[in-house]
Amino acid sequence: MxxxxxxxxxxxxxxxxxxxxxxxxxxxxxxxxxxxxxxxxxxxxxxxxxxxxxxxxxxxxxxxxxxxxxxxxxxxxxxxxxxxxxxxxxxxxxxDVLNDDVADLAVALLIGQSRKLVEGSDWVRSGQWAEKGEMPMNRKVSGGKAGILGLGRIGREIADRLAAFKMEMHYYARSPKDTPGWTYHSDPVELAGAVDYLIVSLVGGPATEGFVTAGMLDALGPDGIIVNISRGSVIDEAALLDALEQNRIRGAGLDVFASEPNIDPRFLALDNVLLQPHQGSDTxxxxxxxxxxxxxxxxxxxxxxxxxxxxx
Amino acid sequence: MxxxxxxxxxxxxxxxxxxxxxxxxxxxxxxxxxxxxxxxxxxxxxxxxxxxxxxxxxxxxxxxxxxxxxxxxxxxxxxxxxxxxxxxxxxxxxxDVLNDDVADLAVALLIGQSRKLVEGSDWVRSGQWAEKGEMPMNRKVSGGKAGILGLGRIGREIADRLAAFKMEMHYYARSPKDTPGWTYHSDPVELAGAVDYLIVSLVGGPATEGFVTAGMLDALGPDGIIVNISRGSVIDEAALLDALEQNRIRGAGLDVFASEPNIDPRFLALDNVLLQPHQGSDTxxxxxxxxxxxxxxxxxxxxxxxxxxxxx
The missing domain is CATH 3.40.50.720 (NAD(P)-binding Rossmann-like Domain)
Structure with missing residues (x-):
């Protein structure tokens, strides 16, 4: 019919x-x-x-x-x-049925970016390991300070996983949540300034468009990594590209983009981003x-x- | 002097x-x-x-x-x-000073292999996302059964992290350890048969040479993933390559190899391995x-x- x-x-x-x-x-x-x-x-x-x-x-x-x-x-x-x-x-x-997958990918994006998993794979497969020896040093993940921007169902799953990496946990949400001693920030810029890793798990839509501003990226700072598994729209993407190009933040792990699948070609010139094709729930x-x-x-x-x- | x-x-x-x-x-x-x-x-x-x-x-x-x-x-x-x-x-x-890093990499190798992080990055950077749409589906990680082969200091760090991914935890060690309800296996083949993910964290050296046998890989089975962050010598590498080539296991995440840095070229022809250049502590x-x-x-x-x- x-x-x-x-x-x-x-x-x-x-x-x-x-x-x-x-x-x-x-x-x-x-x-x-x-x-x-x-x-x-x-x-x-x-x-x-x-x-x-x-x-x-x-x-x-x-x-x-x-x-x-x-x-x-x-x-x-x-x-x-x-x-x-x-x-x-x-x-x-x-x-709910996709929370685990998206959270798993968020963790993989964070470790994968900091530990340079794609570059490591290339180092082996291109023969550079045999030719040049060790790959360039990367950066430790465990023990850092993690900030969850949006502690909804997916954000909570991410936080529960990262806590097992001995991280000091911080989060932003509209109101404080019942957590095991994690630090609540009512101001997202303050959250970004308090952490090494900023994990974006906000709901998309008009209310959160451009929520992550240039100011938040500068608060995160040159040693900070941002991970986004929610929607490209929640980050001011031009500001993110500027920050990445100028090394005002250390790197990004991104599963989502403003204009996916035709992403801004500026991303492709960067060596401090780990890019995924919106595969958060793609299992x-x-x-x-x-x-x-x-x-x-x-x-x-x-x-x-x-x-x-x-x-x- | x-x-x-x-x-x-x-x-x-x-x-x-x-x-x-x-x-x-x-x-x-x-x-x-x-x-x-x-x-x-x-x-x-x-x-x-x-x-x-x-x-x-x-x-x-x-x-x-x-x-x-x-x-x-x-x-x-x-x-x-x-x-x-x-x-x-x-x-x-x-x-001890490197336990966290090695454990972080083990987790990244497991998620990275199952969720195809390198392939995902290639899918974006090669333009296939824009041309062909979604990347091929990959496989869920959380909620699986993990087996830690060697529950020493590094193995324990790996286990503590994977437990946060809602995994049923199993382990092999010379004797049972004080754990939060994880299942002890005195027989490593039995361990491999009980789990989806086999994480190798044995000490290297003559006593563990070829410890992971063809029989253990077959017990792990066609849906299983093996991760090795210890030493290449602990796996019968020819048996591992056979199993990977014949899809008798699903995949491998490897930071170590028998003949590193000149690894067996058979690895380079495989699309079911995530390879790293022994970078476990390289931060x-x-x-x-x-x-x-x-x-x-x-x-x-x-x-x-x-x-x-x-x-x-």
């Missing part, structure tokens, strides 16, 4: 499940809605959304009977929630769990039952 | 300190002793040693008045301890601490005081 659209670049296994369970029809992105007839669009009751392209009011208005946008991913900053709520459209996401295990939760929300919607992980 | 030789490839800062504190003379390796006159060799009372070339009985016999070999590093498998003891030569190493902070401890041992020896970290 094609009342469910799968919009986005789904891997085959996930798309197959959406087709098998719901007879979903796939579109590559919101812009492809223009290819459907008005009648076809009128039949659509739910969208299984995957991607970072804007799903805004103008997209919603092309689907007059839309009741649910089931997002694949915890971050729903691509979806205009206010516009959805105004139209009576419910939005769901896939929280076999977690993608299966996210796809399953997305389908469970679609199924609940169809049956008129309570949604599992509503956003609005 | 040149009674102390600095033998090995020292970085300038470490060599400068040995020259300033002790008037040490540098040689590139044990083989360079042949360039010294018998009289010069007779004056040598102590060697500040750094490297993995054999420091055996024949080398010791070129230094008839040698009283101390102060090794730079915790592993002293290059030094024939029995031969040293027979000759009344004391040996010291630099334990600014830890190398300074190791060099300082080495000099402290030399100083104690000169003053006739108790050595800080004697091996024999």
């Amino acid at each position: 094609k009342d469910i659209l799968a919009i986005g670049a789904y891997p085959d296994w996930a798309l197959d499940a959406l087709i098998e369970d719901f007879g979903a029809r796939q579109l590559s992105g919101p812009e492809a809605l223009a290819e459907l007839s008005q009648e076809e669009r009128g039949r659509v009751r739910a969208v299984a959304y995957k991607g970072h392209k804007a799903f805004d009011a103008s997209v919603m208005d092309m689907l007059p009977n839309l009741g649910l946008i089931a997002n694949f991913g915890v971050g729903f900053d691509a979806i205009d929630i206010a516009a959805a709520s105004e139209r009576g459209i419910k939005v769901t996401n896939t929280p 076999v295990e977690t993608r299966a769990a996210m796809a399953s939760l997305q389908r469970d929300n679609l199924r609940a919607f169809r049956k008129g039952e309570a949604l599992l992980t509503p956003v609005n | 040149k009674d102390i030789l600095a033998i090995g490839a020292y970085p300038d800062w470490a060599l400068d300190a040995l020259i300033e504190d002790f008037g040490a003379r540098q040689l590139s390796g044990p083989e360079a002793l042949a360039e010294l006159s018998q009289e010069e060799r007779g004056r040598v009372r102590a060697v500040a040693y750094k490297g993995h070339k054999a420091f055996d009985a024949s080398v010791m016999d070129m230094l008839p008045n040698l009283g101390l070999i102060a090794n730079f590093g915790v592993g002293f498998d290059a030094i024939d301890i029995a031969a040293a003891s027979e000759r009344g030569i004391k040996v010291t190493n630099t334990p 600014v902070e830890t190398r300074a601490a190791m060099a300082s401890l080495q000099r402290d041992n030399l100083r104690a020896f000169r003053k006739g005081e108790a050595l800080l970290t004697p091996v024999n």
